[in-house]
Amino acid sequence: MLADNPSSQQKLHLLPPDRCRDEALIEMRDIVKTYKTAEAEFTALKGVTACFFKGEFVSIVGKSGSGKSTLANMLTGIDHPTSGSVRVADAYIHKMSENEMSRWRGKNLGIVFQFFQLMPTLTLLENVMLPMALCSNCGAVEREKRSMELLDLVGLANLADKLPAAVSGGQQQSAAIARALSNDPPILIADEPTGNLDSRSADDVFDIFTSLVEGGKTILMVTHDPSLAQRTHRTLLLSDGELINPWVAQALPDLSHSQMLWLTHRMKVQTLPESITLPAPALFLVTGGNLEIHNNNSDNGAGKMTLRPGNASSGMLPFLSGNSQSDWHVNTDSPSEILTLDDADFHKWLENDPSLSQVLAKNILLPGTILVDLPAQGHALTEEKPREGEG
């Protein structure tokens, strides 16, 4: 697994804007994409801001129609934003003409699609060599040598002379990856690269991506497959054209995507100084530092627990779930940061959908619950690794 510490990785795209501007390899800012049809207008992306750093392996997930392929298309130039900016290294690609984009893409992006589209009349080696025919700097011998190296990299050196029809789907996709790498681009964009493969072939393709990331490439992968998404450095979750706050997705994985998005819109960041005690907010997620939640009516220590980044808790839910304990407080032992939902919003939310309290009860942590790492279920996308000595 690549993600040694998902919690710290998750912070990356909640970074202050100046760090995104100064350090990110790819910066997408306020991207809106609206399609006009004869009857209506459809907004596929509603102001998405995201940044990606060199060497990252990021998955982009969401239901069909959530905007994930549209987001990838903003980077490949298959489509253009209606408004907003896309910067890759020093290039502002949203300003490029199609001709400029085509030239820029040839040098900077490798693109992998769900359907491999290898030429049926050419061997795997010839398929990989094809894009190099357009690179005037390399002669035929050089092209063949480099293509063999790339086929070797994806584990296909011994099949170089086979026609596509003679190898499996997974092997065809591996050859397509080798082809995408032919001009040695620093960034690889993959749109559902395993969508047409069985799970074993999907694993092989994923392993190739992993080794490319280890070799310094930056990879953005659109996928439907939560198990693959979990193995990337971090995940962007899209719902209805907007990004879900990754902390919400991590801490409350059993909520539906639209519930997560609702929280994303309403939760507010609150920074807490060291050694402060305050009444526990109705719903809160820890995003930095460690907090203790305790119950003043419990004096034997059983009413206490430590919350870490990625944990959710509540000062209200105990009542709603029939827990007689009251008077919940949090106190900090270090400067901390939390996301909170206002009491009134919380009550309104539960009134509208009474089943929510049961869903929340599965994910929030309170003294008396056993602290285990959240299992990957439902919408869980970022699984925490078991901490040492637990699980």
Add this chain to the structure above:
Amino acid sequence: MQPPALPCPDGCQGEPLIRLRTVTKKYRTSAGEFTALSDIDLDVYPGEYLGIYGKSGAGKTTLINMLTGVDHTSSGEVWMDNISIHRLDESQLALWRGRNLGIIYQSFYLMPTLSLLHNVVLPMDICGLYRRGESEERALELLRMVELEDHAHKLPSAISGGQQQRVAIARALANDPPIIVADEPTGRLDSVTAETIFQIFNHLIQEGKTILMVTHDHSLLERVSRTLRLVDGQIADPVLAN
């Protein structure tokens, strides 16, 4: 020496461009030997527009594969313009194919990571018949012919299926081959889009190209100059066919 011509079909002129003689293709399967093509004799004349049809499994695609050299005959001979295709090795075949055949597939097979322009430039760069500047200019001209010049710098995924097939036709024409082979070229297109493809084919026939097309669509077969029906790996009504 290539074999003598078969009895000439109605309206044929000159010498055949393509000659198939007793072409047989057998595959070994776990269930035993399967004969996909059996003793095919066929001549195709320059400028012919040949429609090949028949049920699934009748041998249509196998026949096409024998002509393009993607697959090899079990026995028999394939001659094109005095060249014995069945005797060429893979690298000779690749070069011959690049210069003499334009191949169009049902699923287009455009390179997804290259612009439309570069997809059309590719075959020219590989065969080396045109200089670089020339090849781009020619590719733009071909894209203009299929009315896609304005999209030249887009990626294939940014355009519709019908537009992709038009690019594939432009690519097939890149090296100005005398023969176009199309395997179900409209199989994935709606009827309106298919119509634009056939208008392009008609235009190519008028320009003197020879087209061999596999299709399921009977309304399209009415537009070709000759039809060939395959049944169980054999030409049905061979007298009529020739």
